[in-house]
Amino acid sequence: xxxxxxxxxxxxxxxxxxxxxxxxxxxxxxxxxxxxxxxxxxxxxxxxxxxxxxxxxxxxxxxxxxxxxxxxxxxxxxxxxxxxxxxxxxxxxxxxxxxxxxxxxxxxxxxxxxxxxxxxxxxxxxxxxxxxxxxxxxxxxxxxxxxxxxxxxxxxxxxxxxxxxxxxxxxxxxxxxxxxxxxxxxxxxxxxxxxxxxxxxxxxxxxxxxxxxxxxxxxxxxxxxxxxxxxxx
Numbered sequence: 630x631x632x633x634x635x636x637x638x639x640x641x642x643x644x645x646x647x648x649x650x651x652x653x654x655x656x657x658x659x660x661x662x663x664x665x666x667x668x669x670x671x672x673x674x675x676x677x678x679x680x681x682x683x684x685x686x687x688x689x690x691x692x693x694x695x696x697x698x699x700x701x702x703x704x705x706x707x708x709x710x711x712x713x714x715x716x717x718x719x720x721x722x723x724x725x726x727x728x729x730x731x732x733x734x735x736x737x738x739x740x741x742x743x744x745x746x747x748x749x750x751x752x753x754x755x756x757x758x759x760x761x762x763x764x765x766x767x768x769x770x771x772x773x774x775x776x777x778x779x780x781x782x783x784x785x786x787x788x789x790x791x792x793x794x795x796x797x798x799x800x801x802x803x804x805x806x807x808x809x810x811x812x813x814x815x816x817x818x819x820x821x822x823x824x825x826x827x828x829x830x831x832x833x834x835x836x837x838x839x840x841x842x843x844x845x846x847x848x849x850x851x852x853x854x855x856x857x858x859x860x861x862x
Contacts, residue, residue: 645794649787657780673717674757676704681758683715683724684768689741690724699767700724702758713760714739716751723748724760 674681681702685694693713694700702715712727716739725748729738737756740747773779 646791649791653784653787673720674702674715674722676702676758679703680761681715682771683722684771685724685763689743690726691743693726693742694724694763695765697766697768697772698763699771700763701761703761704758708737708753708756708759715757715759716755717757718749718751718755722757 674683683700683702685696685698685700688696690713700713700715705712708714708727708730710727710730713724714727714737715722715724716737717723723739725739725741727737728740728747731737731750735753736750737753738747738750774783
C-alpha cells in the first residue's frame, strides 16, 4: 500500500511539472509570436492557432460584453448583419456589431450596443474576424500575462512549484531508500543472531555421558549374550 501511494505521488508530481512546462511554453511562445507579428510584420491581430483573443477594454458593447471579457475571434469568409466583429481603425482594435452591409461597395457600418451613434464605415479588409464566444472577466489575467511583471511572476511561480515538486519527490525517494536499508540491516542482524546461536555451544548437539557421584562416567550395561549352543560330534 505504501509503495502504491508513493508511486501515485511520483506520477502526480511528474504530471504537475509537465503541465507547468507546457503553460510556460505557451505563455512565452505566444507573447514572442505576437510581439514579432506586430512589430516586424505589422499584423495587429495575429491568429497563430486559427483564432485570436481580444480583451474588451471599454463598455461600448454593454450589456453584451463587459470590460475585461475575453472574446475568442475566428476569421470568416463572409459577414452578416448582427455579427460582432473585431476590426482595425487608425491603429486600434475595436469590437462592435455590424448594423449595415453594403456588399456592392464592400463597406460595413458598425456600432457599439451601448452607443447611440454609428462608427465610421469600414472596409472588409479592416475586419480581423468575428466573435465565436466570450469568457467573462478572464481578460484580466490575459492582460496581466502580457506585461513584463506578469511574465516574470508566472515564471517565478512555475520555478517555485517545480522546485517544490522535485524536493518532495527526492524526500520520498530518500525515505524509500532508508526503509530498504533498514530492512536489509534487520535481515542481516537476524542472520547473524541465528549463526551465533548455533555456534555458541556445539556440545548441546552432542550431550556428554552422565557421571556418577564419584565423578566417573557411567557406562551402559552390556546386553546379555545368549549362550551359544555347540553341537556335539
